[in-house]
Amino acid sequence: MSTKTWTAVDNYIVSSLFEADPVLDAVLAANRDQGLPAIDVSAAQGKLLSLLVRIGGAKNVLEIGTLGGYSTIWMARGLPDGGKVVTLELDPHHADVARANFEQAGVSDKVELRVGPALQSLETLAGENAGPFDLIFIDADKPNNPNYLAWAMRLAGPGTVIVCDNVIRDGAVINEDGRDANVEGARAAFSFIGDDKRLDGTAIQTVGAKGYDGFAIAVVD
Ligand code: SAH
Numbered sequence: 001m002s003t004k005t006w007t008a009v010d011n012y013i014v015s016s017l018f019e020a021d022p023v024l025d026a027v028l029a030a031n032r033d034q035g036l037p038a039i040d041v042s043a044a045q046g047k048l049l050s051l052l053v054r055i056g057g058a059k060n061v062l063e064i065g066t067l068g069g070y071s072t073i074w075m076a077r078g079l080p081d082g083g084k085v086v087t088l089e090l091d092p093h094h095a096d097v098a099r100a101n102f103e104q105a106g107v108s109d110k111v112e113l114r115v116g117p118a119l120q121s122l123e124t125l126a127g128e129n130a131g132p133f134d135l136i137f138i139d140a141d142k143p144n145n146p147n148y149l150a151w152a153m154r155l156a157g158p159g160t161v162i163v164c165d166n167v168i169r170d171g172a173v174i175n176e177d178g179r180d181a182n183v184e185g186a187r188a189a190f191s192f193i194g195d196d197k198r199l200d201g202t203a204i205q206t207v208g209a210k211g212y213d214g215f216a217i218a219v220v221d
């Protein structure tokens with residue numbers, strides 16, 4: 001089994017279960033044209049995020065790591081009328097591309113994009129008494145995972161769902177040698193969720209068009 005098979009099966013999932021989606025196709029094309037790295041979630045994963053928003057009845061979503069807004073758009077689509085995604089992005093170019101993509105996808109009224117280091121934006125949000133957020137998706141610089149999880153706990157309430165992306169990394173998560181900062185970030189997410197008494201969590205390994213990785217998911221008591 002290889003990424004080739006996993007990609008073919010991802011294509012099967014999309015063609016069997018999803019409507020044709022010229023808007024999201026255009027978003028990915030815009031990201032490519034603007035030189036953004038293709039590290040967005042896959043379509044199947046994006047749909048899962050959208051379903052999690054719907055299943056949980058989330059109205060108030062926080063995303064850390066926007067890139068071109070592909071995952072943001074999926075989550076915005078799961079929101080009820082009046083719902084909102086606050087999404088945090090460091091890179092002004094990524095933010096510009098995302099803003100145009102939100103327009104293209106017709107979700108601008110549901111998305112608030114804040115540009116700058118997420119740790120600063122999170123502090124600002126806390127100062128504004130933002131939250132509690134119903135769902136928090138962490139998908140930015142992996143070494144900051146423990147800091148983002150700590151902020152997520154401050155901006156959460158009972159029942160808040162926290163999803164942390166890229167915590168398996170080709171299975172490297174079980175390497176303890178500490179040589180890869182992204183892997184250490186994944187391990188730090190496991191330690192945080194395992195140690196925090198208010199969090200009940202699991203992790204799911206995934207294969208697909210984006211290779212072998214996975215996400216952690218936890219709920220706040
Ligand atoms: N969630 C997106 C992918 C995000 S990729 C999707 O699935 O479509 C990770 C993003 O985090 C990149 O755009 C990167 O610029 C951003 N990022 C990296 N460090 C950051 C920081 N300190 N604060 C905010 N965003 C950061």
Ligand code: DHB
Pocket residue numbers: 039040041139140165166
């Ligand atoms: C990387 C980041 C991501 O958010 C992702 O989904 C895949 C890879 C990375 O920085 O390598």
Ligand code: MG
Pocket residue numbers: 039040041139165166
């Ligand atoms: Mg990711």
